[in-house]
Amino acid sequence: MSWFQLGDNAHNLTAAPDVITYIGSFPVTNTLLMVIINMALVGLLCVWVASFRIIKPSRAQLAFEAAILYLDDFFAKVVGNAKLAREIVPITGALVVYLLLNNLIPVLLPFLSAFTIVGVEGHEVPLLRIAPSDVNVALAFSFGMFVVANVYALQKVGFIAHITKFIQIPQLIQSAKGGLGSLAQGILNFFIGLLELISELARIFSLCLRLFGNIFAGEILLMVALKSFGIGLPAFVLLFGLLVGTIQAIVFGSLVSAKLAEFGQTHH
Amino acid sequence: MDSETFKLLAKGIAILSMMMVPIGTGLVAKSVFDAIGRNPKLENSLFSKMIIAIALVETVAIFALVAFFTI
Numbered sequence: 001m002s003w004f005q006l007g008d009n010a011h012n013l014t015a016a017p018d019v020i021t022y023i024g025s026f027p028v029t030n031t032l033l034m035v036i037i038n039m040a041l042v043g044l045l046c047v048w049v050a051s052f053r054i055i056k057p058s059r060a061q062l063a064f065e066a067a068i069l070y071l072d073d074f075f076a077k078v079v080g081n082a083k084l085a086r087e088i089v090p091i092t093g094a095l096v097v098y099l100l101l102n103n104l105i106p107v108l109l110p111f112l113s114a115f116t117i118v119g120v121e122g123h124e125v126p127l128l129r130i131a132p133s134d135v136n137v138a139l140a141f142s143f144g145m146f147v148v149a150n151v152y153a154l155q156k157v158g159f160i161a162h163i164t165k166f167i168q169i170p171q172l173i174q175s176a177k178g179g180l181g182s183l184a185q186g187i188l189n190f191f192i193g194l195l196e197l198i199s200e201l202a203r204i205f206s207l208c209l210r211l212f213g214n215i216f217a218g219e220i221l222l223m224v225a226l227k228s229f230g231i232g233l234p235a236f237v238l239l240f241g242l243l244v245g246t247i248q249a250i251v252f253g254s255l256v257s258a259k260l261a262e263f264g265q266t267h268h
Numbered sequence: 269m270d271s272e273t274f275k276l277l278a279k280g281i282a283i284l285s286m287m288m289v290p291i292g293t294g295l296v297a298k299s300v301f302d303a304i305g306r307n308p309k310l311e312n313s314l315f316s317k318m319i320i321a322i323a324l325v326e327t328v329a330i331f332a333l334v335a336f337f338t339i
Contacts, residue, residue, distance in 0.1 A: 074316075206327065209327075209330065209331055209334055210323075210327045210330055212334070213327075213330030213331065213333055213334045214330055216333075216334075216337075217330065217333055247319055247320075247323050248323060250319075250320065250323075251320055251323040251324065254320060
């Protein structure tokens with residue numbers, strides 16, 4: 001090992017997060033600490049936004065409002081319909097901002113894993129770790145968005161109209177009146193509706209694993225880069241990880257907003 | 269052949285599914301470049317859509333990586 005390589009006592013990276021302490025019998029992991037810190041940062045952002053003035057805005061306020069208008073525009077383009085996008089932007093915009101902040105923190109605080117603490121198993125673990133590099137956090141995001149999408153659909157369209165998108169019994173009965181060909185079409189649509197139900201569940205896992213896999217792969221790349229050449233290379237790997245994390249945050253936001261728009265469409 | 273060998277072989281076969289990902293990315297990029305060549309004003313509009321499409325294509329590679337690390 002030369003002087004510019006991390007030695008063998010570097011943190012070995014596992015997919016499971018490292019448990020720091022136990023509160024009662026609840027394991028507190030380092031990603032949980034990171035999630036709490038992120039929430040505190042978003043809370044500070046909200047406090048700052050609440051102090052915006054309408055009459056004489058400051059420049060930072062104008063810049064922030066321009067960024068929010070850009071986000072609004074982006075979701076309007078993804079959804080296609082500006083009025084529907086207005087309803088969707090609060091939740092998906094918040095999600096995108098939160099995920100972007102998650103990815104920005106390890107670049108803003110580059111000595112993130114220098115703070116170590118002696119964990120539960122006895123060896124040293126890093127105190128903070130990027131939040132979506134834990135499957136639980138990514139699954140929480142994606143499952144939460146699933147719940148939000150269904151509650152939004154139930155609220156906007158109604159229980160019957162939402163369920164009959166998947167279990168298409170009224171359409172089946174209606175197509176039976178049209179003759180044999182239309183009945184075959186109706187049966188096919190019924191099975192397609194059931195498949196859509198399964199694909200909804202698969203979509204939860206696909207969103208979760210996409211986010212988790214990208215961030216985790218970025219961390220592994222960073223560890224490999226640190227172990228091989230610790231001077232100039234990790235900066236580029238950090239930057240690449242930031243780019244990938246930003247793109248994944250945008251992709252997550254657009255997929256969730258497309259699904260919300262599809263559920264919220266009161267088409268006739 | 270014991271179970272360790274089979275596990276390593278399974279890891280290798282799981283990673284093989286990453287073979288087609290660069291071809292998929294190249295197809296997306298090819299069609300975007302063709303469209304920009306025909307109509308250069310679409311460049312700004314197509315760029316962000318291309319990024320999202322490439323991220324969706326790379327999802328399969330990420331699934332293979334996750335499977336690699338959990339076998």
